[in-house]
Amino acid sequence: MVYFIGAGPGDVDLITVKGRKIIEKADVVIYAGSLVSKEHMEFCKVGVELYNSAHMTLEEVLSVIEKAEKEGKVTVRLHTGDPSIYGAIKEQMDELYKKNIEFEVIPGVSSFTAAASAIKREFTLPGVSQTVILTRIEGRTPVPENEDIEKLAALGASMAIFLSVGMIDKVVEKLKRGYKRNVPVAVVERASWEDERIVMGTLEDIGDKVKKMGITKCAQILVGDFIDSSYSKSLLYDKNFTHMFREGKKK
Incomplete structure (x- = not known):
């Protein structure tokens, strides 16, 4: 199984609880070393295989994933921010589809x-x-x-x-x-x-x-x-505004 996980923008704690839990059990972690905090690796289990994708081509990344899949290992592809924004994950996912490798995308803080x-x-x-x-x-x-x-x-x-x-x-x-x-x-x-x-x-x-x-x-x-500008307050919290959870006060 392969997980594409958004590591967040920098602060190691700005990752989802779900993402952190998967990293803790991963056998292989391929991380974007130029942008992802190396502190994330401190949550990996002993013996994890680490790969810095900053030095890898798409083919090399896919080769590591395919090998891990054949060995029944859990692979994490750790991207900076949220992987769906400038993450270059589509080209990776398309290849996994072709190889019938199951994967999941875990969103992150952009x-x-x-x-x-x-x-x-x-x-x-x-x-x-x-x-x-x-x-x-x-x-x-x-x-x-x-x-x-x-x-x-x-x-x-x-x-x-x-x-x-x-x-x-x-x-x-x-x-x-x-x-x-x-x-x-x-x-x-x-x-x-x-x-x-x-x-x-x-x-x-x-x-x-x-x-x-x-x-x-x-x-x-x-x-x-x-x-920097003036703005109108939200109707959601206006005392005179009625919605399904609260009856507004009559003026």
Whole structure:
């Protein structure tokens, strides 16, 4: 049996209880060594086989999984954050389907939610934004033309931009053209790690601030009015609002 598990954004305790329990019984763990905290390995049982996938190709990863499966072992494929977001798991799962190897995906805490927690903000504020866009700028991995950051920014929704801080000037220029105004921006480097760093600003100054701090990778770029704006309170807790669990008070 193979388990794809989201290890969370960094903090070793930001993994699900289910994910931790499976790691404790795993015979083989293939982990994304460049991003996953090595503290997770402290919960593995004695004799576990550990593989750092940062040094492996897709074929090598699949070879380890296939060998473990033939030996009746439990394999964990440990990914950073949540494996369904920029996790490159589809190509692995497709091969397991072909080989009739059973697997399960265990979700995890994503870096974009960890970043929002770091700056103590809510993406979906009533009267401000009810939509969160997760995206990235094009680099060596292309982005579909209709998903260009400039076009997405034109919607005015809250945004969390992955894998793009190394091209901060390009990101800012596209966002300026899309939002067509100066909006708040937060850059969170290594969200939830002990060396986490936060930079707050706007589209006008965030580029200079990020470069001054030398942030070039492992950072979320959060953009939108949700970072700093007035908003409407939720109806859910309004004393005059009636729902299936509570009768609202008459005005």
